[in-house]
Amino acid sequence: MAAIEEEQEVLHASVRSASVAQMVIAIIAVLGLFYLAKPVLVTICTSLLIAFILEPLVALLMRIQTLVGERTVITQTPLPVVLERRAS
Numbered sequence: 361m362a363a364i365e366e367e368q369e370v371l372h373a374s375v376r377s378a379s380v381a382q383m384v385i386a387i388i389a390v391l392g393l394f395y396l397a398k399p400v401l402v403t404i405c406t407s408l409l410i411a412f413i414l415e416p417l418v419a420l421l422m423r424i425q426t427l428v429g430e431r432t433v434i435t436q437t438p439l440p441v442v443l444e445r446r447a448s
Contacts (some may be wrong), residue, residue: 410439414435417434417435418431418435421434421435
């Protein structure tokens with residue numbers, strides 16, 4: 361009976377160590393994926409931030425019933441100027 365219990369303990373210990381090793385490998389893989397996808401993720405996050413910043417202005421322009429082209433010109437024309445001043 362003691363031999364079976366000892367065998368089960370050894371089995372559980374090996375399963376736990378394999379589980380920890382798999383978690384470490386998974387974390388390293390996810391971090392590596394984030395590192396490789398950094399340019400894409402930065403672009404997506406920047407575009408989402410700009411969309412959230414411009415949303416109140418677009419909602420206001422929609423409320424006063426401007427055309428789509430006018431909204432585009434009003435919201436997108438000053439954007440390069442603002443971004444250029446922030447970059448320098």
